[in-house]
Amino acid sequence: MAPIVASGAPSLRDVLAGSVDAVLGRSNALGLPPRRRVVVLVVDGLGWEALAARVGHARTLSAGDRRRIATGAPTTTAAALATLATGVGPGVHGVVAYAALDPARDLVVNQLHGFDPPTAAADRPGLPDGWQRAATQFERAVAEGLAAPGVGPRHYATSGFTREVLRGSTWVGARSIEDRLPAAIGALRAAGRGVAYCYVPELDMAAHRAGWSSEDWTSLLERVDGAVRDAVADLRSGETLLVTADHGMVDVPASAHVVLDDLGLLADVRRLAGEPRLLHVHLSPGADDAAERWAAALGAAADVRTRRQAIDDGWFGTEVDPVVAPRIGDLLVASRGNAAFYATADAPARGMVGQHGAWTPAERFVPLVRFDG
The missing domain is CATH 3.40.720.10 (Alkaline Phosphatase, subunit A)
Structure with a gap:
């Protein structure tokens, strides 16, 4: 990228x-x-x-x-x-x-x-x-x-x-x-x-x-x-x-909505932050293979990065203060196209058409x- x-x-x-x-x-x-x-x-x-x-x-x-x-x-x-x-x-x-x-x-x-x-x-x-x-x-x-x-x-x-x-x-x-x-x-x-x-x-x-x-x-x-x-x-x-x-x-059509629960991706998630086109995924301890599993499940729809990779790639600027780093997800999931990612099928944000974040x-x-x- x-x-x-x-x-x-x-x-x-x-x-x-x-x-x-x-x-x-x-x-x-x-x-x-x-x-x-x-x-x-x-x-x-x-x-x-x-x-x-x-x-x-x-x-x-x-x-x-x-x-x-x-x-x-x-x-x-x-x-x-x-x-x-x-x-x-x-x-x-x-x-x-x-x-x-x-x-x-x-x-x-x-x-x-x-x-x-x-x-x-x-x-x-x-x-x-x-x-x-x-x-x-x-x-x-x-x-x-x-x-x-x-x-x-x-x-x-x-x-x-x-x-x-x-x-x-x-x-x-x-x-x-x-x-x-x-x-x-x-x-x-x-x-x-x-x-x-x-x-x-x-x-x-x-x-x-x-x-x-x-x-x-x-x-x-x-x-x-x-x-x-x-x-x-x-x-x-x-x-x-x-x-x-x-x-x-x-503009995100309903056909581009991706429900994470349907893909079995929520089991190791402690907290889900960010927004539908750029998720900050905070993981439970021991979820060492999460980046590979998320990347495989989402395929071409998303760029998946660990916190370290995202920081090194400059996603949050040329400098990241040590106090700020833990606010960033263990995983970052950014939409590559017009997809948006939701935890469950009844997520309120699914009503939005225009979106951003990625x-x-x-x-x-x-x-x-x-x-x-």
């Missing part, structure tokens, strides 16, 4: 860090000139391949200075946004999956909701303090005297994920897609200099519900493109808008589109 991120190539981890550098007048991985204000618009789930397939519905995005970048690993929102926010890989910041094992308690915790205060429900335990281990680019920007607003749906202002992963940003609530870029640009102009993070989750939600090739997803893409068009027309000298995404999408080009590569004022 090719490296997750090509050596020397800009990737998602460079986008916010490079933007801060540009506002500070420093050289950066993105090649941006000195800027007064940069807005980074993250369109959740907008893959490079999906955008290329819908260019007629996204004429502004298609006409911008556009290049393909890699998201890093894994291609899931919690990990990717943490990588964007911190400028380091999951092996350092510690958010390694959609749902990851907390080794100290032997509990699998959802990484999007786990930063919220724990609930009484067994499926909603909280994450321990310090789980996200890296300083953020927002903190760096504020320390340098820059503004660092974050703009998105209002209810994200009080989320634990915003508090821990987007630490240092000042949240500005904006209900609609059309409201968010003006809010971000306005906040930066009021402050003078800075970098804004602007988030659009709606396309990802539509893809999970109906697929990225659905009319709903395409209609939302048109709205994003219209919002970008209006923002570009309003850009002033010294301002830059960057549009990117955390991951792409694969290393296929459709999931792994996203656009980085630049517009300068």
Whole structure:
């Protein structure tokens, strides 16, 4: 398998860090000139391949200075946004999956909701303090005297994920897609200099519900493109808008569902984490032949790696902290095509159409589109 991120190539981890550098007048991985204000618009789930397939519905995005970048690993929102926010890989910041094992308690915790205060429900335990281990680019920007607003749906202002992963940003609530870029640009102009993070989750939600090739997803893409068009027309000298995404999408038909229980693969599983297209399998003691058995049972549908192999192959970045390593599965099972893996036939996630998490080009590569004022 090719490296997750090509050596020397800009990737998602460079986008916010490079933007801060540009506002500070420093050289950066993105090649941006000195800027007064940069807005980074993250369109959740907008893959490079999906955008290329819908260019007629996204004429502004298609006409911008556009290049393909890699998201890093894994291609899931919690990990990717943490990588964007911190400028380091999951092996350092510690958010390694959609749902990851907390080794100290032997509990699998959802990484999007786990930063919220724990609930009484067994499926909603909280994450321990310090789980996200890296300083953020927002903190760096504020320390340098820059503004660092974050703009998105209002209810994200009080989320634990915003508090821990987007630490240092000042949240500005904006209900609609059309409201968010003006809010971000306005906040930066009021402050003078800075970098804004602007988030659009709606396309990802539509893809999970109906697929990225659905009319709903395409209609939302048109709205994003219209919002970008209006923002570009309003850009002033010294301002830059960057549009990117955390991951792409694969539509998974029911015929591509693989039920692990039917294959007899759950006997040695202590905890199952990750997500359907990238499983983190935590094994019971003594399951020494598990990698071979899983690889034989899944065949061409999956790449199966031990934790050591996945780390050596750079799945979680160039560095993995010893504290973070036990959060990674004993086995990693990544879909090669459009398959998704479920523990049992009644798994609730089988209702999702659009999915992500693995290393296929459709999931792994996203656009980085630049517009300068």
